Structure formats: C-alpha cells, structure tokens
Amino acid sequence: MYTNPFISLIVILVASMTTNNIVFTQYLGMCSIFGKSDRMKDALTLGILVTLVMVISSVLNYWIYRYLLTGNELGQTGDLRFLTFFVFIGIIAAIVQLLEFIRNKKFPEMAVSLGKWFPLITVNCAIMGVNLLMIDPARTYHLEQVFLFALGSGLGWLFAILLIGAIRERLNFSRIPASLQGIGILALIIGTISLIFLGFSGMIEL
C-alpha cells in the first residue's frame, strides 16, 4: 500500500498507537485498566512495564515462530505451529519473571504500589493479543515492523490507561448514579470511546 518502506514503518507505529489502538478497537487488556487506573503514577508505571514486556516478547516470539515453529528455516521437518500458544505464554511469563527479579533488586517499593498487578502482566491479554496479531497471515510483517507494531501498541495501551485514570479522577467530582458507580460507568465510557474510534476506522489499513 505504501511504496516507501520508511513511511510504511511510520504508519505502522502511528496507526497502532492511535487509530488501531489495541484497547479501544480490539477491547484487549481491560482487566488491568479497570483495576489499576485509580492512581496516575501507578498507571504510568504499569503502562511502561506493559510496553516493555510487549516489545521484548514480540521480538523474541517472532524470532522463535519464524525460525523454530514454522519449520522451514532451519531445515527441520514437521510443523510445530500447534505449540504457538504454549511457547508464547511461556516466553511472556519468563520475561515478567525476569523483570520481577530486577524489581526486587532495584525498585522494592514498586512491589507495594503495583501489588498483584505486576505478576498479572503475564496474563494481560493485550500482550498476548499483539503476539498473536503479528503472526496473522494477513499481515506479512518483518522484524522491524513487528518491533514498531509492538511499540506502538504498547504506547497506545499506556495512553489508554492514562486516559482512563484521568477520567476516573474527574468522575470523583461528578454525580454518578449509585447503580453505575465503579466498573459500570467505566465500561460505558470505554464503550463510548470505542464508538469514537469506530469513526476513525478505515483511515489507515494495517
């Protein structure tokens, strides 16, 4: 679609951040957004961590998928693609475990502020979603495209959690009906935001 390779890379980055935002167009990674967006500082930390895990795991998983699982690059016989889910989730869990070691050494206060949401990055569906979307046969991505797609999706997730965090701060001053307090009003707001993003659809084809 875009002949210039540099422009196509920029388009992938920008589109996965904005118009094809993984939260508001695919509705992935909601649980952490509902759970940990009540304080902006924690939301920022969690968003950066998710971006980090997303980028590292996509690049590693892309390499593994391309060279070990599809079975035509290193010359082994047999198609190992049925192992995709197991391998991907294992790699993601290993990366989160590694980050947890680093956290215990360098940032022990993060264990208090993020609590259970740090290990739960493993099961954040946005990360697994990006990993599975990048190997979608419809998107013939190379390594650099995978890197930028993961980076853009991660930054889009960061934007989403900051946005919901700020909206939650504002909602503290609103007169919300008692039956909608908490998750209810957030789900309605995210649905409305999805409607706005639906208006953006068709602007860029990924």
Added chain:
Amino acid sequence: MNDIIKHLVIPNYTNNSNNLFLPKQKEVERFNKVIFFISLPVLVFLIYFFGTSVIITLIVALITLTVIDWLFSALTKKSISGANLVFAILFTIVFPVNTPWWLVAFACMFGTILGREIFGGSGYQLFHPALLGKLFIVINFPKFESSSFFQLLSVDEENLTIKIIWLGYLCATALFLVFYNRQNLYIILGSLLLAALVSIAFYSIGQPVYNSLTELLLLDGLFCGIVIFACDPTLSPKSIKGKIIFGLLVGFLAIVVQKFSSTINEGWVLAILFANMVTPLIDSIFNSSNRINYEGK
C-alpha cells in the same frame, strides 16, 4: 413545572469550589446563556432554508430531552439537569436535515444519556451530547448522513450573499466569544490556524482537501463547529496551555479525519469528540502542581 421552565436554558449545576476538572457554576450559567443566543440565529437560518422539518426535529429533540431528564431525576432521586432547550437547539443544528423524527428521538436519547445524564446532568458532561448523537446517526444510519446543512448551504455558487452573511455572522460570533472570555481565543485561533496549515500542506503535495479559505471555513462547517461546540468550559481544559493543545488537536484532527476517513463527512465532529475525551488528561497533566487531594473519597 416551574423548575422545568426556569431550567430550560440555565443548567441546574452547583460548583463553587476551585475544582481541577469542573468549571464554576457562574461560568457554566453564563456560557449557556451565550450559546443560547449564539445558536438562535443559526436555527433561524436553518428554518429559512429547510422549513418545517427543522421545527419538527427541534420539537422532537426538546420532548425527548425533557422526558429523559425527568426520568433520570425520578429514577436516581436527583434534581433535574436543565438546559434542555439549549441542547435541543444544538442537536437540531448538528443533525442531518432529512433525519426522520424517530431517528432524532433515538439519537437524542443516546446522546443525552451517554453524554450527560450518567455523569450527573448538565455541567458534568464528558462528551458533547449533540456530537455523540450525530456520531450515533453517522455510524448506525449512514444513509441519512448525505445531506448535512453545511454542505447544502455551500453547493450553490449563486447564493453569494448568503455565504457572506453566514461567514460574517460566524466571524462576529467568534469575536464575541473572544471578548466574552479571552481564553476562547486560544481554542478558536489555534484550531483554525493549524487547520489552515494542514490544509496548505495537503494542497502543496497535490492532494487538496479544500481549494480555498472559504471552502475550509464553510464547506463542512468547520468554523461553525469550532465556534459553537468547541468553547464549552465544561468540555475544554482549564489552563491556557491546555486550551492551546485542545485547539491544536481539534484543528489537526479535523483536517486529517476529513481527508482519510470514509465513515464521516464532517471531520470536526470526531475531532471535537476526541479532544473532549482527552480533556481530563490534559487537565491532569498541566495542573498537577495544585492538585486537590481526591484520594480516599
């Protein structure tokens, strides 16, 4: 009944604290009066061009808004939110002209419930209710999108006088809004300047969105949209830096959406809704020094 008549224009909204996110009561009341008198001539303009269908739309919108307002206040045991006449006029302005009355009722319901009532009424809204209603029509019933007021107005090459009157009215309104509250200057000027720059950029690479300045201002109603819908104190940031960013965002997105989107004919609707959406984030970033301690509430 007395309450309803009293609150046709003025919203039932009380906030006198120095809040980080919400405007003061006085500001909201004054702005609603201003927007009422600004939008009345637009309504007259619409009725002059399209006749009774506009009046039907207005009546249906007013009835729907009042009923929803009354229902919500009865169900949630809160006072009514008010300003229904102002919102009914805004709904009428932004809807396509040939929208059937049942669709007007549905879109008004959608816009006013999701944009206003669930947040507690007028003055607390997070998205502009009228623009949400418009988005509802655009996405669900695209066949009614074709004939919008702004496009019908600018198709004819002959009615030059009407164009001049319309442009002069919008300029006067923009000037009035700036004199009424000087901070509106940042939104209006910022969005128009960036929109013009982006259009020039598209023009210079040979893929023009608009061919002249009048087309940019009038063809899809960008100027009217910015003047009437973008300056709301509830829906725009409180700090000056925030207002500049809000204006730039509206101007940039309006042209880019207009150029690339296939779903919507008027890019500024999505641009203003998107900017409304990021307003809490902008407020939160630029006012973090004098943040009120909200935790534990």
